[in-house]
Amino acid sequence: MTSHRILFSLAGIFLLGSLTPWIWAQETAHSTTRLTAQASSGERVGIDPQRRRPMSLHDVILMALRNNRDIEIERISGEQAAYQLNAARGRYDPEIATNFSFQSATVPVGSVLAGGASGSVSTDTTVYGASIRQLLPGGSSYELTFDNNRLTSSNVFITLNPQFSSNLKFTWRQPLLRNRGWDANRRAIRIAKKRLDLSDTEFRQRVIEIINRVQKAYWDLVFALRNVKVQQEAVDLAREQLEINRRMVAAGTLAPVEIIAAEAEVKRREENLLTAIEGVTVAENILKGLILAERTDPLWREAIIPTESAEIKTVPFDLAEAVRTALQSRPEMEQIKLQREINDLDVRYFRNQTRPQLDIVGIYEINGLAGRLRRDENPFSAGNRVLLNRVNALSELAGLPPLELPPPARLPKFLIGGQGQAWANLFGNDFRTVQVGISLSLPLRNRTAEGNLGEALAAHRLLEAQRQKLELAIEIDVRNALQAVETARKRVEAARAAREAAEANLASEQRRYRAGETTNFMVLTRQNELSAARAQELRALMDYNKAIADLQRATATTLSAYHVQIDRPPRDR
16 A cells, blocks of 8 residues: 655755745744734634744645645545555455355156166265466466265165265466457556556645645735734824824814824724734634644634745746756646556557457366275166076076176276275376367457547547647746746835835825925825835735745745655555
């Protein structure tokens, strides 16, 4: 049985070799803890605010590999494929059978020559034996049968009673054309092996997909938590502006209506904060659904605190190298290759089935017999003795010498005995039968085999077309992934510049407001612009990391990036 094991290296996290867009940042954990405390006014369903668990990307991926149900399903599917291979191999297991029977029969007879002095013959027959048969690689088969019989009869003409007979028969059949060297059983075993390899690649593909989903869910949670901080900062700015307005109204330098506008803006931003807190719960639940196995896991009541920090590192990507890596490493390419190999096995088998059935058959059989002599005379011998006595009496009156009966026919001594003597005669190999023959079966049209072969050849062309389509899809996928990484990097740069400009605009607007050169509306507008710019920069950073994850998936380097090794125990090929 094959059981997949996932080995996860704790040495570090690598992305495309040395391309690492993430760094370990303990500062992030402390910052996230603070913002969670700030947002504690928004209740999170099912979360104990006192229970927080810092987790790195490495931690959540490791938990997913241990607990994710999709991975467990694929692992079980691999075990099923291993059992199917074992079942296919079992077709070559020898089969042993035994038999035992007893029969007692009494039949009427209408002739004195039938041996029934009283008008009937009774026979008791005991049969017991064993056999072994086996199919062999190459299409040949053999069968060895061993039978014993014990017969007791009231037939007066049977000389040996009880009578023991034994039979040993060996039969060999070897195909010469159809099924020679490539039969249905060998095809089933080879296909089962390929399907086991296919389940391995499907398992590997599922692991890559799960890690990719975990990466994205992790960065979505990072964004959600950071967005809470952004919205909290927006609320703080609105409250600060409200206090400034109150002081200015008290000093008589601002109309009271501006307080109402500032209060309305505080409430609007508090609503945004609550929505952001809800987004944290949603993102966290999605991540927990990927990494937890049970709905009763204690982590469901804890708040996950990501400890990873996203950073941009400009890395030159080579398109040709990325595509070449993807074509060599993608599990889908290995799967289509294995499917073509399975199809080749089908073509070979169905082509073999179009041949005539020509078999050579050999039989070697030996027999043994023994029994105990009857002590009573048969009716013919008794009648002859009465007649002989009368003739001798008349001969004596006539002065002639008496006649004597010829000595009765005697069976050879090797036939006298019990079951042991029958076996001795059997293995003495004196009574044997040898038979050699050829069996020919020639279908007139054989449309079934021809149809199956045509279907297999058509499937071969179909798989070739699917391979070309898959290569084109991989080319597109890699190109899109590289473009997404480059676009996300430039978006981060643009968003960072926009955020810095928004900070400068807000600082300038606040100075002008305190100098009486602008309005409360413009200050609040600049604050909203800054909040939007911060959220956009944060989103761009997360999209960059998610784009890197997609590039890993597109080039099938996810496992090597995280030092994940799928260990498959060796098996007989």
